[in-house]
Amino acid sequence: MEKLDARGLSCPEPVIMIRKAMQSGGAAYEMVVDNPVSRENVTRYAQHEGYTVSVTEGDGEYTLTMTK
């Protein structure tokens, strides 16, 4: 599973980051973001690309696990 750290980055940067990663066609990605807007936008993009997204929250950070 490819892991990406988008903490501190504002949208659309986290979405651009996951889009670039997904171009390799991987089956699973894990991304950490630290604001709800990035959580929503990355989730929406991953869903659109056909991934199932699960989110765990802790200490103001969100870990998004995206699998196909």
Add this chain to the structure above:
Amino acid sequence: MIDTKKERLVIVTAGLITGVIAAGLTKLGNPANMGFCIACFLRDISGALGLHQAAAVQYIRPEIPGLVLGSLAAALWKREFSPRGGSAPVTRFVLGFFVMIGCLMFLGCPFRMILRLAGGDGNALFGFVGFAAGILAGVFFLSRGYSLKRTYRQPAGEGGALPAIMVILLVLLVSAPGFIHFTETGGGPGGSHAAILVSLVAGLAVGALAQRTRMCMVGGIRDLILFREPKLILGFGAIFAATLLGNLYLGVFHPGFAEQPVAHTDGLWNALGMFLAGYGCVLLGGCPLRQLVLSGEGNTDSATAVLGLMVGAAFAHNFGLASSGAGPTGTGKLAVLTGVAVVSVIACANTFGKKQ
């Protein structure tokens, strides 16, 4: 998982409410096609504080504190208030400064551009073309790795500073001490305004709606180009539709180019002004409305951009850079071209510079 249908329905509803409020504010006293204009309102506040001396545009517009405090309230309610900052604040100040120079060339921010279109102001079509082109220019750099780097957690006092300043502005508005400047009624756009409480409540409502829906005039076109994601542009469209219907109902829809309120007919410079605004806003991560809303969420970088907008407005009027109904000024044209150059340097430095 995200229910995109519900999400889109919510932002369309919020956009419709915002459009109705915007049309209603002009009926209740705001200048024509200016239910909201973040650039104009920040410019009026700069004038009220004496940062510029343009007597026609001086008033503490309660909509601005309303937007920030409405966003703050919504963020606190949803536990999204999060003081953060440290992502190139000086660069953001400069971007805010030049976004304002672009807006005052056009005579309106992206929000007012929509309202001008909905009022029948054909000059805003040139602004829209320039705005979209500016966003495209920004997207060119975004998709090649443009970044102002990461933000970091800040103390609560830092995140609450701009909202606190907004409360002080409201106190100054109500107490009206002698050192605050107010345009006299009939003395210019600053003298046209709805009642304080009406403007404040309108700002609070739209601020809360914009915080919950992430509404952004720049983000709409940007996300459509970058990701084929239509959510934000649906909000944009809903504001236009509701304001258009509101203007038709109120009998204030006047299609044409000449004699439009607080507007000029120089198509090229309307386009170039909004090109600069769109370009700078993409690099900032959102339109002036979004900067206010993020400030309410505790984002100190956005607060810095707001201060840049205010100082840009002061410079625009102190040095004759702002347009008027008569058209743009020579120094204003030079300032817009300078702005495009500076914003391009910022874009290049933060896209290609980091790869070295």
